[in-house]
Amino acid sequence: MPLRDHPSIVMGHGGGGQLSAELIEHLFVPAFGDGELAELADAAVLDPGGLISFSTDTFVVRPRFFPGGNIGELAVNGTVNDVAMRGALPRYLSVGLILEEGLPLAELGVIVESMAAAAAHAGVTIVTGDTKVVDRGHGDGIFINTTGIGILREGADIRPQRAEPGDVIIVSGNVGDHGMAIMSVREGLEFEASIVSDTAALNHMINDVLDTGTDVHVLRDPTRGGLAASLNEIATAADVGVLIEERAIPVDRTVAAACEILGMDPMYVANEGKVVAFVPAADADRVLDTMRSHREGVNATVIGEVTSTHRGMVAARTPLGSTRVVDMQVGEQLPRIC
Amino acid sequence: MPLRDHPSIVMGHGGGGQLSAELIEHLFVPAFGDGELAELADAAVLDPGGLISFSTDTFVVRPRFFPGGNIGELAVNGTVNDVAMRGALPRYLSVGLILEEGLPLAELGVIVESMAAAAAHAGVTIVTGDTKVVDRGHGDGIFINTTGIGILREGADIRPQRAEPGDVIIVSGNVGDHGMAIMSVREGLEFEASIVSDTAALNHMINDVLDTGTDVHVLRDPTRGGLAASLNEIATAADVGVLIEERAIPVDRTVAAACEILGMDPMYVANEGKVVAFVPAADADRVLDTMRSHREGVNATVIGEVTSTHRGMVAARTPLGSTRVVDMQVGEQLPRIC
Numbered sequence: 001m002p003l004r005d006h007p008s009i010v011m012g013h014g015g016g017g018q019l020s021a022e023l024i025e026h027l028f029v030p031a032f033g034d035g036e037l038a039e040l041a042d043a044a045v046l047d048p049g050g051l052i053s054f055s056t057d058t059f060v061v062r063p064r065f066f067p068g069g070n071i072g073e074l075a076v077n078g079t080v081n082d083v084a085m086r087g088a089l090p091r092y093l094s095v096g097l098i099l100e101e102g103l104p105l106a107e108l109g110v111i112v113e114s115m116a117a118a119a120a121h122a123g124v125t126i127v128t129g130d131t132k133v134v135d136r137g138h139g140d141g142i143f144i145n146t147t148g149i150g151i152l153r154e155g156a157d158i159r160p161q162r163a164e165p166g167d168v169i170i171v172s173g174n175v176g177d178h179g180m181a182i183m184s185v186r187e188g189l190e191f192e193a194s195i196v197s198d199t200a201a202l203n204h205m206i207n208d209v210l211d212t213g214t215d216v217h218v219l220r221d222p223t224r225g226g227l228a229a230s231l232n233e234i235a236t237a238a239d240v241g242v243l244i245e246e247r248a249i250p251v252d253r254t255v256a257a258a259c260e261i262l263g264m265d266p267m268y269v270a271n272e273g274k275v276v277a278f279v280p281a282a283d284a285d286r287v288l289d290t291m292r293s294h295r296e297g298v299n300a301t302v303i304g305e306v307t308s309t310h311r312g313m314v315a316a317r318t319p320l321g322s323t324r325v326v327d328m329q330v331g332e333q334l335p336r337i338c
Numbered sequence: 339m340p341l342r343d344h345p346s347i348v349m350g351h352g353g354g355g356q357l358s359a360e361l362i363e364h365l366f367v368p369a370f371g372d373g374e375l376a377e378l379a380d381a382a383v384l385d386p387g388g389l390i391s392f393s394t395d396t397f398v399v400r401p402r403f404f405p406g407g408n409i410g411e412l413a414v415n416g417t418v419n420d421v422a423m424r425g426a427l428p429r430y431l432s433v434g435l436i437l438e439e440g441l442p443l444a445e446l447g448v449i450v451e452s453m454a455a456a457a458a459h460a461g462v463t464i465v466t467g468d469t470k471v472v473d474r475g476h477g478d479g480i481f482i483n484t485t486g487i488g489i490l491r492e493g494a495d496i497r498p499q500r501a502e503p504g505d506v507i508i509v510s511g512n513v514g515d516h517g518m519a520i521m522s523v524r525e526g527l528e529f530e531a532s533i534v535s536d537t538a539a540l541n542h543m544i545n546d547v548l549d550t551g552t553d554v555h556v557l558r559d560p561t562r563g564g565l566a567a568s569l570n571e572i573a574t575a576a577d578v579g580v581l582i583e584e585r586a587i588p589v590d591r592t593v594a595a596a597c598e599i600l601g602m603d604p605m606y607v608a609n610e611g612k613v614v615a616f617v618p619a620a621d622a623d624r625v626l627d628t629m630r631s632h633r634e635g636v637n638a639t640v641i642g643e644v645t646s647t648h649r650g651m652v653a654a655r656t657p658l659g660s661t662r663v664v665d666m667q668v669g670e671q672l673p674r675i676c
Contacts, residue, residue, distance in 0.1 A: 083381050
């Protein structure tokens with residue numbers, strides 16, 4: 001990158017002058033393509049041609065490089081997934097960067113390249129962006145906001161309120177990978193097998209599930225707060241009960257071990273490449289089959305059902321046959337996990 | 339706000355658990371309304387019904403409260419304006435917050451209320467959002483990303499590339515107010531008249547200008563880098579020359595004095611409630627009249643024209659009759675101005 005001999009971010013990269021322009025010209029446009037972004041207008045003009053799904057997410061994960069990914073691809077995948085959770089095909093992303101003075105440009109380059117690769121894989125285009133620089137000690141290297149637009153599939157009506165008694169609850173794979181990948185790095189834990197973040201775009205898999213014709217009621221990606229938070233939010237929104245079979249929740253053996261060491265419950269740990277689906281019981285098998293045909297869904301499995309009892313609450317049947325309440329955590333179990 | 343007796347932001351407000359939910363329920367939903375946002379889904383579903391304008395901006399202004407406004411209304415107005423610069427009617431906003439641990443909740447409340455008021459004034463709805471909390475010393479109170487969607491007006495084709503020789507260049511009012519309001523606070527300067535930020539939503543004024551039927555070629559809000567950066571970007575994008583009458587640039591007397599004290603040129607100072615319009619000469623008068631009928635445009639005036647000479651460059655005729663090149667600044671004149 002011919003970026004004026006600055007090996008690191010300086011305040012001027014956020015000043016709207018020549019240094020800002022060079023960052024756009026030599027870094028962002030080459031990485032993100034020469035469509036709307038290269039127009040360098042204040043806004044991108046797009047043609048959605050129908051209902052849209054619109055979602056925003058800001059990423060402050062620490063460390064910014066972790067086993068299985070970095071903050072850049074996490075930021076693309078996270079918003080792609082949120083957009084897809086309404087039954088939409090993600091199409092466009094905006095990117096808002098907050099860079100801390102002193103961030104090595106080489107690192108920014110790697111992160112931007114990862115974003116470009118993740119966007120290409122998910123089939124979305126980064127069409128507009130903004131960069132701000134904050135003085136040293138008032139940021140943390142890089143924070144990334146991504147905001148996404150997707151085109152709603154014809155007839156899709158997928159939202160937490162649609163969960164209903166009789167629905168089968170499916171999770172698309174092992175839970176807790178992302179959170180424990182981050183925590184094991186931070187805590188310096190070492191295991192025989194390394195724990196790797198599950199960061200992934202789920203839109204292609206979800207699209208195939210919807211292509212089966214299943215009337216999917218709810219989709220949710222259990223990120224911050226984990227499976228427990230997502231299930232509680234849905235139980236509250238739809239005023240239904242959720243009953244989980246604790247033993248059915250898929251957890252990688254090493255992740256389970258890490259959770260035990262750190263005193264955590266995998267149900268509360270963040271995922272970045274998993275989806276929870278509420279579907280009519282009759283459709284459960286074809287949803288499972290479709291998920292399992294994707295790399296992201298090979299461990300998809302049924303974990304429970306929606307009940308008309310204990311409305312607004314999540315209960316889990318333990319291996320011993322008793323039932324416990326799965327509450328929503330109060331605060332933050334794993335700070336800055338995404 | 340019945341926010342669990344926490345007078346300040348704690349890490350848990352970003353954890354996706356009960357504290358996060360309370361922030362949404364007791365602060366954001368009451369302020370921003372109970373439409374799509376209150377659905378608490380991963381994404382909002384919207385019906386644009388045509389071409390859209392899509393823009394993102396992150397705000398890191400320091401201090402977060404300044405004469406004439408605060409970071410919250412600045413964040414709403416800034417993105418509303420960017421969306422409007424393509425000839426669109428701004429409709430929807432997302433809000434992404436990065437809060438630093440320890441931010442007083444009362445301050446957050448004031449900022450959120452300002453955002454709600456600014457959104458109502460501009461006629462946009464905040465439909466989706468996200469909040470992250472970073473540990474003390476890794477942020478700076480609050481950073482705000484806003485991303486906006488507007489509906490393109492039928493037939494609007496407004497972009498930097500459309501500037502052409504013969505176009506008249508209009509600025510909607512005094513330049514430099516916002517930047518000097520921030521700087522005079524930071525530097526502890528006092529003047530007889532106080533300098534107040536011009537932060538304002540320009541969409542209603544722009545809409546009225548477009549209602550005149552004028553084929554507006556370019557609209558640009560001269561924020562970071564000021565008028566000089568905007569004019570340079572347009573000259574480059576359209577490969578035309580820009581010739582400015584230095585004496586014609588409207589500058590408030592106190593702002594001019596502040597600039598002199600701090601050794602700054604008002605042409606390079608950020609504005610947050612001004613627009614530069616490139617219009618056919620024949621339409622200049624009715625554009626001026628329309629702008630002047632709005633509070634935000636009372637000082638609208640012609641500052642120059644587009645030429646077929648000195649392509650890609652901005653020149654200014656000085657009061658002495660000579661001509662100088664108005665270059666784009668290299669780095670940052672005023673750090674964290676927006």
